[in-house]
Amino acid sequence: MTRVAGSFRDPSGYVFEHDGRVFRALDQTCAALLRDLDVQGHLARWNREGLIVASRFVDDPELIATLTAAHPGYPAFLEHDRIEPITYPYEWSTSMLADAGRLTLRLQSELLDLGLSLKDATAYNIQFVDGRPVFIDLSSIERPARLDMWFALGQFNRMFLYPLLLVKHAGWDLRSYFLPSLDGRSTLQVGQAFSWWRRWSPGLIWDVGLPYALEGRVKSRKPSAPSTPSADATTTPVGLPTAQRLTLRRLEKKIARLAAAIAPKTVWSDYTQTCSYDAQAEAAKKSLVRQFLEEMRPATVLDIGCNTGDYSRIAASCGAKVLATDFDVGAVEQMYQRLRSEPAAITPLVVDIANPSPGIGFLNAERPPFLERAKPDCILALAVIHHLLVGANLPMAAIRDLLASLTSQHLILEFVPTDDVMFRKLLEFRMNLFAHVTLGYCCEVFGERFTLQRQESIEHSPRTLLWFTKRA
Numbered sequence: 001m002t003r004v005a006g007s008f009r010d011p012s013g014y015v016f017e018h019d020g021r022v023f024r025a026l027d028q029t030c031a032a033l034l035r036d037l038d039v040q041g042h043l044a045r046w047n048r049e050g051l052i053v054a055s056r057f058v059d060d061p062e063l064i065a066t067l068t069a070a071h072p073g074y075p076a077f078l079e080h081d082r083i084e085p086i087t088y089p090y091e092w093s094t095s096m097l098a099d100a101g102r103l104t105l106r107l108q109s110e111l112l113d114l115g116l117s118l119k120d121a122t123a124y125n126i127q128f129v130d131g132r133p134v135f136i137d138l139s140s141i142e143r144p145a146r147l148d149m150w151f152a153l154g155q156f157n158r159m160f161l162y163p164l165l166l167v168k169h170a171g172w173d174l175r176s177y178f179l180p181s182l183d184g185r186s187t188l189q190v191g192q193a194f195s196w197w198r199r200w201s202p203g204l205i206w207d208v209g210l211p212y213a214l215e216g217r218v219k220s221r222k223p224s225a226p227s228t229p230s231a232d233a234t235t236t237p238v239g240l241p242t243a244q245r246l247t248l249r250r251l252e253k254k255i256a257r258l259a260a261a262i263a264p265k266t267v268w269s270d271y272t273q274t275c276s277y278d279a280q281a282e283a284a285k286k287s288l289v290r291q292f293l294e295e296m297r298p299a300t301v302l303d304i305g306c307n308t309g310d311y312s313r314i315a316a317s318c319g320a321k322v323l324a325t326d327f328d329v330g331a332v333e334q335m336y337q338r339l340r341s342e343p344a345a346i347t348p349l350v351v352d353i354a355n356p357s358p359g360i361g362f363l364n365a366e367r368p369p370f371l372e373r374a375k376p377d378c379i380l381a382l383a384v385i386h387h388l389l390v391g392a393n394l395p396m397a398a399i400r401d402l403l404a405s406l407t408s409q410h411l412i413l414e415f416v417p418t419d420d421v422m423f424r425k426l427l428e429f430r431m432n433l434f435a436h437v438t439l440g441y442c443c444e445v446f447g448e449r450f451t452l453q454r455q456e457s458i459e460h461s462p463r464t465l466l467w468f469t470k471r472a
Contacts, residue, residue, distance in 0.1 A: 148239030
């Protein structure tokens with residue numbers, strides 16, 4: 001049994017894997033609370049409504065005995081549906097973060113109706129399934145000491161509101177916000193990102209200006225003894241929830257407005273107009289990609305440099321679960337917004353494959369690196385090799401090794417010759433060091449780690465589509 005590296009902070013329980021299945025150990029208090037929610041039908045309803053990951057109590061006596069022997073001190077266990085791949089907020093677009101925040105607020109509001117609450121509000125409690133956010137950390141549900149305030153509000157601001165404010169008003173990106181700090185940025189750090197007059201402007205006064213001033217005063221005082229906010233399972237929470245409800249509604253509206261106002265422009269918005277293939281070439285390329293995918297039938301696909309996701313959708317229509325990545329935030333944002341209205345088995349992520357997300361957190365293992373989480377059966381590397389050669393300055397052999405380390409079996413690679421208009425565009429104001437990069441050279445280098453299955457010229461285009469299988 002393997003304990004999940006990122007699940008160790010909550011004393012109420014933790015997540016582990018057993019025989020390829022995902023379980024959560026629960027202490028007595030948490031188990032009783034969640035059992036009540038299950039009996040009352042709330043867990044099933046929240047799952048149907050897309051609020052939480054599908055979960056069920058383990059009732060098989062033999063399995064309970066096995067799990068209890070391996071995890072003594074925990075009287076009950078939940079089984080969760082497996083979610084793959086696991087993603088993190090520094091890989092999301094702004095609308096993905098906003099939707100994750102709004103889902104957290106909605107769940108908190110539902111719990112408030114039941115006299116319950118979320119004891120933490122981290123963005124890491126949310127995962128995306130087929131482009132939709134779901135809450136996964138059921139052991140963070142508790143019976144709070146008070147209903148008139150939400151003790152996790154500060155964390156919610158750090159994980160959702162503050163990054164969106166900094167993206168909108170200060171030009172930050174989510175990667176630079178989250179990677180240096182697992183718990184987001186403090187009120188003082190966020191306040192210092194704005195000038196005095198900006199902190200007190202109408203759009204920031206309630207969430208930055210006043211909290212910044214109050215935290216500065218608190219910091220200057222002598223520390224007092226900490227209070228214990230949590231109630232036990234039999235205590236009735238005090239306070240009326242009216243004030244908290246007003247806060248939740250205000251935050252929901254504010255995050256929705258921020259997400260709507262942040263419209264990052266894609267770097268490659270005019271790609272199809274400036275690239276070397278016209279509508280006929282595009283249709284021919286799509287037909288070839290579909291043919292290859294239908295023949296190989298991969299269960300999982302990693303689409304590198306996915307742009308706005310046309311080929312990701314082809315892969316999904318062929319039955320694959322697709323992880324679609326691009327370094328262009330605007331392209332991923334457009335893809336995610338399309339998924340809202342046209343759902344598909346696609347998880348879009350902002351990832352620069354030449355500099356992917358590292359492992360961070362405790363022992364650098366709490367949030368594993370992207371290269372460990374992405375293990376597809378097939379990689380789509382379409383119109384990307386020239387970017388890696390020129391933009392990332394990676395040798396052909398390094399590109400080959402990167403792709404071989406990721407795929408378990410297949411690679412569909414689009415070769416772009418050096419006289420292609422997009423290759424020439426990348427070489428503007430650079431020395432041309434790529435005269436040796438020919439189709440034959442590409443096949444020779446990749447042939448050291450892969451076997452070429454098919455090679456097809458893309459009609460009405462100078463480019464070539466290559467289907468490789470990985471050598472054992």
